[in-house]
Amino acid sequence: MGIQERKEREKTQRRDDILNAAQEVFFEKGLQNATMDEIAEKAELSKGTIYLYYRSKEDLYLAVMMRGMELLYTMFAQATGKQRSAVEALRALADVYTQFFHEHRSLFRMLHFSQTPQLHKQVSEEMRTACSIQNMKIWNFVQELIARGIEEGDIRRDLNPIAVAVLLWSATTSIMSRIDYGAEYWKSTMNVDLDTVLRQSLEFLLDALMTPHAREQLRQQPSIS
Amino acid sequence: MGIQERKEREKTQRRDDILNAAQEVFFEKGLQNATMDEIAEKAELSKGTIYLYYRSKEDLYLAVMMRGMELLYTMFAQATGKQRSAVEALRALADVYTQFFHEHRSLFRMLHFSQTPQLHKQVSEEMRTACSIQNMKIWNFVQELIARGIEEGDIRRDLNPIAVAVLLWSATTSIMSRIDYGAEYWKSTMNVDLDTVLRQSLEFLLDALMTPHAREQLRQQPSIS
DNA sequence: TCAATGAATGACTGGCAGTCAGTTGTAACG
DNA sequence: CGTTACAACTGACTGCCAGTCATTCATTGA
Numbered sequence: 288m289g290i291q292e293r294k295e296r297e298k299t300q301r302r303d304d305i306l307n308a309a310q311e312v313f314f315e316k317g318l319q320n321a322t323m324d325e326i327a328e329k330a331e332l333s334k335g336t337i338y339l340y341y342r343s344k345e346d347l348y349l350a351v352m353m354r355g356m357e358l359l360y361t362m363f364a365q366a367t368g369k370q371r372s373a374v375e376a377l378r379a380l381a382d383v384y385t386q387f388f389h390e391h392r393s394l395f396r397m398l399h400f401s402q403t404p405q406l407h408k409q410v411s412e413e414m415r416t417a418c419s420i421q422n423m424k425i426w427n428f429v430q431e432l433i434a435r436g437i438e439e440g441d442i443r444r445d446l447n448p449i450a451v452a453v454l455l456w457s458a459t460t461s462i463m464s465r466i467d468y469g470a471e472y473w474k475s476t477m478n479v480d481l482d483t484v485l486r487q488s489l490e491f492l493l494d495a496l497m498t499p500h501a502r503e504q505l506r507q508q509p510s511i512s
Numbered sequence: 513m514g515i516q517e518r519k520e521r522e523k524t525q526r527r528d529d530i531l532n533a534a535q536e537v538f539f540e541k542g543l544q545n546a547t548m549d550e551i552a553e554k555a556e557l558s559k560g561t562i563y564l565y566y567r568s569k570e571d572l573y574l575a576v577m578m579r580g581m582e583l584l585y586t587m588f589a590q591a592t593g594k595q596r597s598a599v600e601a602l603r604a605l606a607d608v609y610t611q612f613f614h615e616h617r618s619l620f621r622m623l624h625f626s627q628t629p630q631l632h633k634q635v636s637e638e639m640r641t642a643c644s645i646q647n648m649k650i651w652n653f654v655q656e657l658i659a660r661g662i663e664e665g666d667i668r669r670d671l672n673p674i675a676v677a678v679l680l681w682s683a684t685t686s687i688m689s690r691i692d693y694g695a696e697y698w699k700s701t702m703n704v705d706l707d708t709v710l711r712q713s714l715e716f717l718l719d720a721l722m723t724p725h726a727r728e729q730l731r732q733q734p735s736i737s
Numbered sequence: 738t739c740a741a742t743g744a745a746t747g748a749c750t751g752g753c754a755g756t757c758a759g760t761t762g763t764a765a766c767g
Numbered sequence: 768c769g770t771t772a773c774a775a776c777t778g779a780c781t782g783c784c785a786g787t788c789a790t791t792c793a794t795t796g797a
Contacts, residue, residue, distance in 0.1 A: 317630045333777045404693050405542045449704050454713040457686035468629050479674050488679040495720035558746045
């Protein structure tokens with residue numbers, strides 16, 4: 288009996304249609320200025336139907352955001368797969384994150400904005416746990432990479448892997464969102480190129496994490512860049 | 513003719529009353545869930561009157577936030593005034609920022625939230641420039657401190673003062689808002705104490721900024737802590 | 738006492754998130 | 768093929784709230 292299955296397929300298709308429509312609108316208007324009516328119209332469904340699939344505007348917003356997280360995770364996994372050492376993988380991670388930031392700016396913005404406590408208070412329990420799981424996947428990934436770097440003797444032994452992960456992630460994300468918010472503003476009023484600042488900061492941080500031994504090795508085998 | 517002056521005084525008093533009422537409500541509910549009606553009631557004024565003094569809810573929000581920035585700036589100026597070297601002043605700055613974070617949590621939250629582009633788009637031109645000026649004051653303050661540290665030979669000469677300022681500020685703020693968002697969550701799911709992470713990160717960053725010479729000196733004259 | 742001026746008011750408007758009574762389309766059954 | 772059952776879908780409607788504006792009120796100066 289394939290009818291059940293077909294219905295199942297149609298249902299997930301609907302969910303996806305809604306997600307695509309929502310993504311378009313959220314990208315263009317942001318959470319605040321997007322309206323459910325516009326999303327419904329774009330999805331060629333009535334507003335009521337949207338609420339059959341997502342509990343609230345905020346839930347829908349997070350659902351779109353989570354696709355972004357999945358994408359980022361996939362990019363991470365791919366980029367680090369072919370690296371030899373953990374430190375090389377960490378550098379690749381930084382590059383990929385920067386790439387994600389530039390090529391999927393709207394997703395990055397949603398990802399960052401979704402960290403607001405105010406938002407999470409208005410979201411269903413299920414969505415929150417789903418986010419939490421996705422989130423954890425990425426954190427574990429980074430953390431384990433750093434732990435491996437310590438084992439391999441390239442990252443300083445006196446550092447706490449998770450602390451390093453938090454510092455790296457926080458600093459990077461925060462500078463990126465500063466760029467996103469108004470790189471031009473910084474350029475014009477303070478003559479600062481934030482893209483350069485981001486690159487320098489990453490270099491500075493990664494360098495400061497490494498053991499003297501690893502730094503020495505790096506100097507003997509400079510990267511292609 | 514003191515009438516003009518009295519009226520002037522009364523007007524600024526009103527502005528302040530409204531600000532105080534708004535602060536209470538925003539602290540309790542956040543921007544989204546606060547209503548102008550509630551603010552009006554708390555200020556013992558009608559809603560219409562509020563709009564004679566502030567153009568929109570968002571403007572009012574930023575006005576409250578800016579008092580927070582002023583407070584922070586004052587705390588900064590005080591704390592660094594009595595330090596001998598720039599590096600000592602920088603450490604004092606970090607301590608004071610942490611203190612501000614803990615003692616004025618709601619203001620910190622507003623300060624951080626006010627960095628959202630979405631918010632700034634809904635705010636009057638005047639408010640935006642006022643924010644910008646206040647913002648710049650703090651950035652210049654930090655930047656100059658770092659530049660002084662370089663001159664004094666305690667901070668590495670190969671670093672760009674403004675880049676360092678951005679990195680320090682971004683990393684710190686981002687970790688703090690992570691604590692604010694849910695330190696308990698991190699403790700329970702990943703067994704991480706984010707307060708410790710913050711302290712370690714600051715130590716790590718400040719240490720990595722310093723010249724070998726300055727680090728050496730520090731070891732000979734350890735701080736009181 | 739009486740305009741004149743400006744501050745304050747609150748009923749009202751428009752817009753939007755979320756709901757729900759009702760409609761439609763489809764499958765299963767006799 | 769007619770009928771029932773059921774799930775998917777609809778869109779008019781409700782409640783809420785930011786922001787407005789015609790009106791009221793208070794003060795001042797003549």
